Amino acid sequence: MTRIARRSLLAGIAALGTGACSKIDGFATSETGSGLFDLAEDWHLTAHRTLAGRQALAPEYAPEDRSPSFKGNGSLTVDNPIYRDQLAKGFPDWRLSVKGLVENPLRLSLDELKALPQRTQITRHDCVEGWSAIGEWTGPQLSTLLDRAKVRPEANFIVFRCADVLYGRRYYESVDMVDAYHPQTIIAHSLNGAPIPEKNGAPLRMRIERQLGYKHAKYLTAIEAVASFDEIGAGKGGFWEDIGNYQWYAGI
């Protein structure tokens, strides 16, 4: 190490020590800072998919491993009379549409969804806050619907549209095609053998098992294939991504 390099290293360490606290908040939102954070996020995604394989499964548990209850978080209901009426009647008029970049748009009732081949999985739900719950989910695989709708090759992401409104904004989420076609990515209608409770997203909720809870969109109304999510919401790919700058890849 040359003398000059050593000096500047020392100066750098000193500057870091004295100016750190006041400057650090600005760093995260600066171009360099957010660029570095995005890079680190991409590396995690690449590392996970390289090490585990793109279709590797999240662990599944035995029935006795389930948590005694399943915490509700975020939106706990959809605050409008139509939802309350449907909830009381068992969602007879709830429809899930599959739209966007598809050859064959679909519009399915709960009965039609239940008539498709089903997958049941007991998985662990990890919230970004740190807690975990374990429950048994049942529903058709998203890949089944995407195949029936015939997704066009230019689609890069699947967007999940929701009925719930938080902080004045409609909830939504998105995943890439790897997670969309993952075998454990299902549109759940049942939790622990019963219809999904209101607080957990009745009547339909996504399961994206290798990512954190905020990706598991609740109160699902539509599935939309898109080339890019730049024009949706604030363009960051999801409700929490838009409103709080949460990571789009929630695998960490």
Added chain:
Amino acid sequence: MTLRPKPRHALSTRVWHWINAAAFVVLFMSGLGISNAHRYLYWGDYGFDPADAWTAVMRFPNWATLPQRYNLAEARDWHSAGAWVFALALLGIWVAMLANRHFARDIAAPPSAWSPANLWREVTEHLKGRFDPEDGGRYNTLQKLTYGVVFGFLLPLMILTGLAISPGFEPAAPWIVEILGGRQSARSLHFIAAFALFAFLVVHLVMVLVSGPIRQIWAMIAGGRAPEGANA
């Protein structure tokens, strides 16, 4: 190029020390911020009800967290980015330590040093404030034991428990979560190991302060001079 005496700290040791110091500060402070999102720790696979928690940790004040206000998303950004620096640097120093024999020579202790009598003698000498600063280039058994636990156990445990908490990494090595006793156990161990390292940091800084801080810090920057007779 002039012939210079061998430094007390190898270049790899010095570079790693300061990179790791910065990474530790970032990871610890952002970790405290993340902890504030859910202050309860559990054992086992699941846990969300404070009634099931084995402990509720304090709400860490803003001055102790990164960023210096409650912002979970930004704390996670710092933590996820810092983890790369921390993990790759640890891998680097382990390779360097084994290659340049720093570990075998300075940290590994012979069986004779492990006798209770010797350990007790070193503890009492430490408490009396005698660390023999003239001979600071060679570690006593307590230092070897501490550095051995830090390098061989606590630092790798931080990475192992950190990986175990990640649902995206888990399918790559589900056995990590299993041997740690479930995700919530891994999260508890991540927290405990972080505070064990923080305790090490406090003792480490106190020892530097009482053993000639200027000389010690300068040696960790510029290399220092190996003591007479030491083959560092």
